[in-house]
Amino acid sequence: MRFDIITLFPELFAPFLSHGINRRAFESRQVDVRLWQLRDFAEGNYRRVDDRPFGGGPGMVMQPDPLYRCWQAIRADRGADLPGADPVPTVLFSPLGERIAHPVVERFCSGAGAILVCGRYEGLDQRFIDACVDVQLSLGDFVLSGGEIPAMALLDSVARLQPGVLNDAGSHQQDSFNPALDGLLDCPHYTRPEVWQGPQGEVPVPPVLLSGHHGQIEAWRRQQSLRQTAQWRPDVLDSVRARGALSKRDEQWLRAQALDKDVR
Incomplete structure (x- = not known):
């Protein structure tokens, strides 16, 4: 399975992907993680990806155009629009989303992966969400600075359920919340x-x-x-x-x- 991550801070993922027992899943590409720097899809000398919200208010909002260009590039790279391609959901980490729980993790374990959007600032322009996001997920009822930590949490949970990743194949059967x-x-x-x-x-x-x-x-x-x-x-x-x-x-x-x- 393959997970493409849209983020402003791809460097945050480097230690996560290269340490711990779950690195086996990432190094073997059982869980293929590809990082996409959103600024690479922004225009202008400053590669700006955010702007002030219409209607006023604090903070900044991520612009739809860089997000959409990055999203299109990922789908093209995956061949997501080719005949017979597996469905690829686009996931946004948001307070509006379903709480990440074991059944949610299991759904991703049996699929082709996903495009994970890690928001920042006050959030994303709603027009991109309406046009491109299929699923919204939440880590809990609290606010984080961005979607990178929830993305790592989801990847960690998915990786440890892959065959051969844990030393004891039956370890996860005794995990809390497991159907076993x-x-x-x-x-x-x-x-x-x-x-x-x-x-x-x-x-x-x-x-x-x-x-x-x-x-x-x-x-x-x-x-x-x-x-x-x-x-x-x-x-x-x-x-x-x-x-x-x-x-x-x-x-x-x-x-x-x-x-x-x-x-x-």
């Missing part, structure tokens, strides 16, 4: 030493994890996922319950632990 966990949060994890000398004294690893009894360990991990989700993200638990993904045993355990929202 019915969308619950992941359980707590422990490693050596078996007894840790913490600030409040000795803290041992839960005995069940040392038992070697796989059935009991699996049941404990399920219960801890339920506990974590109920305590920290009750909204997620409600969503899992609404989909019918909680078993009768899950519900009984939640009630017994006074973790069900109707009991607390």
Whole structure:
């Protein structure tokens, strides 16, 4: 899959693409990332890409013409308009967008990629959005200086789901929000030493994890996922319950632990 990124700061992506375990996906071109400097498509000596907003107000707005020329160049380079070409969505990172969540990431994992538009300043001229943007995505209910960080977050999530990227092929199956966990949060994890000398004294690893009894360990991990989700993200638990993904045993355990929202 291929992701083309329209940005004023392509240099921000260099360390992201060359470090960490996900670099395997980028170096192998399993996730082919191509950076497009928007100023290369601006005119004039100053390569200006922004101007003051009509109607007044603070800040600057990104002009539609450089964006459109860059967008056209990307589509031509991809052959997006040729017969039989895979659909290539254009994505803008915006507060108006759908929140990036696991199902969103999975949609991109099964496609041909996308054109990612990283806005800056007060935003983009609405005419470019209306004409060229297919999808708007948001990282959360807060404001960033640009779309580069959300773009990296999306690419990171997509890259780690590619075959061969993680050392253990089953690692992502235990991730929070993964369908393998019915969308619950992941359980707590422990490693050596078996007894840790913490600030409040000795803290041992839960005995069940040392038992070697796989059935009991699996049941404990399920219960801890339920506990974590109920305590920290009750909204997620409600969503899992609404989909019918909680078993009768899950519900009984939640009630017994006074973790069900109707009991607390």
